Amino acid sequence: MTYLQKSPWIVHYNASSCNGCDIEILAALTPVFDVERFGIINTGNPKHADILLCTGSVNEQNKVPLKNVYDQMPEPKVVVAIGICAATGGIFRECYNVSGGIDKIIPVDVWVPGCAARPESIIDGVVTALGILEQKRLKMLQKGNSDSTKVGEA
């Protein structure tokens, strides 16, 4: 049994998006879409979060905070890139200040396309992420077990 899939807490970071995708993430929290139905809470704090919802094409200054937010999330964790900007830089790909795509900085597990990504699409993306989250947890458990056996042997 796993609770991880029933209680995915999110943290949202706007890595230089145009706001379009961000307000759709927020909209997903509000009554009409109400993602709390799935136990999703916007914690606003990477240390409490399981899923990083990231938007935007990642500009020069965002590299460090984005990495930091990701690093501060405890394992297991997944990253969902929301919007076209987050996927490839989209329409801003060619701008001098964007790196184009979140995967340039941190590993991404799920891509949610759309400009702006619709709330429903974001819900789909998070649901897809849940499966990956569970896999990661199992992997973590295995690793933990093998670690402890090692300690036992030594």
Next chain:
Amino acid sequence: MIPEPFVPVFYALVYILVAPLLGGLIAGIDRKVTARMQGRVGPPLLQPFYDVGKLFEKENAVVTATQNFYVLSYVVFMVVAGALFFSGGDMLLVIFAFTLSHIFLVLGAYASYSPYSHVGAERELLQIIAYEPMIILTAVGMYMVTKSFFVSTIMASAVPIILFLPGIFIGYLIVLTIKLRKSPFDLSTSHHAHQEIVKGVTTDFAGPNLGKIEIAHWYEYVFLLGVIWLFFAWNPFIAVAAILVAYFFEILIDNTISRVKWQLMLRSAWVIAGTLGLVNLGVLYYLRMVVP
């Protein structure tokens, strides 16, 4: 049945086992009702349990290993305080144990030397000093009616305590808002943290530690609602009804009021304790002690 001297132990054990279940359920209902007040469907009823289960599945990331100790102490003493209460112990001792447990939470936040935890810790302390007088006055009020600080005696009393302590009761409900971390007094931390200080005291706790804090909250809920019971102890049905109404009232307040700043919190909590509480006690004192 259970031999006499073990009855309190039995109650304490029941509390230790049942309170988290009940507390989690209360939290679940709370979230459900809150969602409905906002026109949403809300999470499943058992969501709080999923959350805590999840937290224990996560990595225990700490800023300093000492955090583990403070959190564990927080939980343990919260349980001790509640168990003492339900085993019929001395109210004042319960209150002190309760404070002790909170101090551990605060220390845990301080330990991490992080700006948000730090501000959260300071605010948590401000909350403690805001509600503590009122809670002590509540105990004193109970004593003045029943001549005992022992919960067991208060429980056994056939007097409708609420009739003697209406002011105290209202005061208690108001500081309860602080304790339940509800608006307008969710200063030090709050449920979803759309807050200037992120998650305040709990900012730098993650995974299992956060789960423990949550469990401690559940124990706390049950204990705090248990105090409401005392006001109505003479009739269990009314007591249950009162708890339900009171809790609904708390949720309603949470949903219909903005967060205040610490100055107003301290002022209102103290003024309420100082007026409602003291006037109530004063009148009672006059009736009981002066008029024979």
Next chain:
Amino acid sequence: MSKQITVPFGPQHPVLPEPIHLDLVLEDETVVDVIPSIGYIHRGFEKLVEKREFTDYVYIAERTCGICSFVHGATYCQGIEQIMKIDVPERAQYLRVIWSEYSRLHSHLLWLGLFADSFGFENLFMNAWKIREDILDVMEQTTGGRVIQGSCKVGGVRRDISDEKLDAMAKDLDRIDRDMKELTTVFLQDSSIQHRLRNVGVISRGDAYHLGAVGPTARGSGVAIDTRKLGYGAYDRLNVQVVTESCGDCYSRCAVRAKELFTSTDLIRQAVKKIPDGPIDIKVTGAPDGEYFMRAEQPRGELVHYLKGNGTKFLVRSRIRTPTLTNIPPLIKMLQGCELADVPVIVLSIDPCISCTER
């Protein structure tokens, strides 16, 4: 030893949907120093004019921001039209007004929600966004997009709205008005909200004006500037009421926006009544040669698109001066000496939008 606390406020922070970077220096909870920094959203897309034809640049202009997307598109198009002296069909101009005002509704509701959240009033946030969904529905029904509408183009608009739909929209506004009335009453009357807003982040009329405040930030301090009064688009044929408040505090700014909701619905009704039949666009030939400072009223205030062309398909310069950019200096003034708990409230009170500010 000073008793100070340094708080790195942002870039990642739950009350900020967008990265803002402030270094706060506190004593107890009083802010003694605020040092802002920006640059987390700067993409540098103004330079894309060198790569995209001026007719295609509108897609980029729209994505300046996901909130006033339409206004940016329209302002850009109008700027080009000014340079090229294109006479846009009447109907298109009215449609632009209608969509602009819907944008304002959606933006102000969004803001009211976020603002409520900044002082911990979750229910109000939910309610505001609930109403906002009605507006977005209309947007999607008429443009095909919820937040990025993409319905403007140089020379007109890309979609028409049928007259039946326009009437239905106008009728629906009555219900929305009612909901918004209930919502704004809470904002304007509730005493717990007043406790958080009154006398917080005060900026005087003179300061607001001279520090360059625009939009509700200026109008909250009693400076009656509203670029719609310039009469671009169809605004010169509509009765635009300028809402002002005099206190210059967060409450005033909130009140201005709350009241503007109703001036917007009013404008939409007026427009629906007056909108003529006819074509919605005109064919554009040639290329812009010349320059223009196109000014328009975004939900957050005066927006300036400076456009300069040299007769080729590629512009020489597009420079977007957004309301938030010019509202930052007043914001710095407002933050001085406030309480930590007021910081998000004050920051949000100018309705900051970093996306277009940094471009």
Next chain:
Amino acid sequence: MTPENQTTTSIDVGKLIGSVERFRNEGYRLVQIGCTKVGDLYEINYSFDKDYHFENIRITITGDTEVPSISGMYWNSFIYENEMHDLFGIPVRGMNIDFKGTFIRTAVKYPFSQPPVTVTKGDKS
């Protein structure tokens, strides 16, 4: 739609402070300061508004000309002047709040002073 009446006056850098002072004294507000690279020269527009009356003054300079800050008259000008420095590399003298090039940190230094790019054809990346 009625086009707005916009006047643009070109002036010399040396006259800048004097002209801005005039606007300030007449109660104009600063709408924006913006820079445009035209060929090898830089046009800097200072726009003012009073009661919906728009006035623009322009200086045209080479990239290394030092521009005096107008923050003495308009406190808020630092926001544009820092931007001008960070994006165009134009040195501004005497800003009240000088971010020293950290206002907008860019991957490319002074991006707008780079020569304009031509259209990329068939970009396959």
Next chain:
Amino acid sequence: MQILDLLLCLILFPLIAALFLLVVRRDSWRSLIVQLSAVAIGIVSLMLLVLGFDKGTLLYTVGSEPVSQVMFFIEMILAVFIVCLGIKYRKSLSVVLILLQAGLLVWYETNMAGHISVGNNLFVDQFSIIMALIIGIIGTLICVYSVGYMETYHNRHKEIRDRRNIFFGLLFIFLAAMFGLVFSNNLLWVFFFWEITTICSFLLIGYSETEEATNNSFLALSMNLLGGVAFMVAIIYLAISDPSGNLMDLNYLLTTGKAVALVPAVLICFAGITKAALMPFSSWLVGAMVAPTPVSALLHSSTMVKAGVYIIVRFAPVLAGTTEGLIIALVGATTFAFASFMAISQSNAKKVLAYSTIANLGLIVACAGVGTYNLMWVAILLIIFHAIAKSLLFLCVGTVENRIGSRNIEDMGGLIVRMPKIAIMMFIGMAGMFLAPFGMVISKWAAIEAFITAPFGLIFIAILAFGGSATVFFWSKWMGKIISVMRDQTVIEDTVKKEKWAVLYILTGLVVVVCLIFPLISSVLIEPFVLNIYGQTARLAQANLTIMIMMLCLLMIMPFSMLFYGKGAQPPVPPYMGGRPMDDSMHFAGSMGVSRELVLSNYYLEKTFGEERLFMIGASLCWGLLLIAGIMLLGVIL
């Protein structure tokens, strides 16, 4: 007669030690003498406990006339000495007061002393034994600690004249005077020792001879002399009301009943209030912090202020149920609340400790003023617990100050890493001050339970509730400061001296042990004493005791959970900084491209709990109360 020997030994032995210390100038010798005498005094006071705990009140006659003559003589010399100093430093108030006091004394000696003879000059009962233990153990521990401290102190402060012989001499005279005070049954003797403590503290506060120290020492002197005058008036009043001098017998006086004893009781309590630094006289104790830390420790825990509350507690039975007693209690309660509030706004560690002391003394006086049997019990408990925890805290702060060169709480961040042992000791000391199940909270709890049945108890409970919560605030934030784990810090406590460690360990142990065995202390010493006076006594319910002891054990087990987490744990991660990384030197990327240091300070809430404002309010309230008491007293006399 064994016990009498012990009493005399306790009074005289420190005196002899003091004489040696005054002449010895070699560090090693001094250290030896101090340590030996400390051990000796400690052992003798323990012997007193062993032999005397079950004996009730014992009275002893010791040669009265000659001793009294000597005392008078010494007092005159001291008066002259003070007058000289006062003139030198232009402190007219002190001069006036000492002249007034000396005048009264001379007048008394010439006009009345003739008829008066007190049979039993010395006495001992359980309360005296408790006080003797506090003085004999804690007081001497502080002296031992001082040796090392003063060495470092003078190394650090070269500008201060090294007068350590005088310093240690004074310390031991001080102890002797305290013993004398608690064993004296003759009020004149009490007064004599009372004056000695005043002057010792005056000299010790002024030790560093800086301007501030001198001013503060004179402030302390004036305030205490004011109390001394009141004391003298009380004595004269007694002498007038019963020329035979029977009333000079403290033990007798206490049993005569309110009619006779009330007026002197109130006057002496006034003296006690000045000495215990209650409001409005609290400023002298706060000012006394300029003295080297061991002096503060001594003043706050086992001597001086304890003399003040000792005498008030003695008179508690007389005060019980009187309006005057109530007023004195109110002065105490007001002091408790206001001092606790003021402590919130302080960042100077010693000042916080000072305000905490003042608050607790206020609480003790509040208990004593109301004076019912259970409150008397509480008052004594408070005296014990406070002495131990407070001395530990002062010495810890002193040690820290010596190492880090600051007594500011804000500089104590991360002590848990830098000076782990000291930090844990401070932690325990602070816990002892405000956390369940440690001493002070037990006492506070008992106080609530006791006040609730006392007349007008509600007022006191309310004050206790509000003031108590303030206590929680200022202690916790300080605790939080020392336990916050900062990175990149090194251990710096290994240079602390051995004997200092010994003292600190003993005191830390005492905090815990006394808490564990306090039921025993209560039943053996306090309860019989209270029973003897009131015919009934208080105690905590057995069930509660068990629970508290369980809690204490739990608290001691908890830290072991750390071991459990030790293995297999991930390395710590940096705190949440809004997405900005922080490096090991606690810097993060700030605005305008600067690297900014993370600084965290506690809240001091100056605007709400500012010292000046609150002192004004508190002091005026207390002045008002004292004025009322004074008027009532006049009414009684006339």
Next chain:
Amino acid sequence: MAFFEMVKTALKTVVKRPVTILYPAQAAKKTPISRGHVVFDGNKCISCSICQRKCPSQAIVLNKEAKSWQINRFRCVVCNSCVDICPSKCLFMDTQYTAPAMAKGVDTFTITYVKPAKPE
């Protein structure tokens, strides 16, 4: 000035049905003109490559030799530009949005259009 202005709304909402759309159990909000994803009809494409040139984010790559038309849906900002501009109306905007995916890929279509023989 009034206390608890919100109470009325809150209580009213409690008893009313939530406005939540139970997506995915219920269908998503959609309108006939919602912009979802671009559909390509290889039968009609005349390989003019206007779409490729006009696409603001260069999501389309046309390869005349290979007769392939590729769209990178993770680059497409669904602006409708290509649909508007396509001279042979072989592009169409479907209302269904592109589903989230675990990898970014490119959709490739073959152009099957055969130039009708010139009527002689």
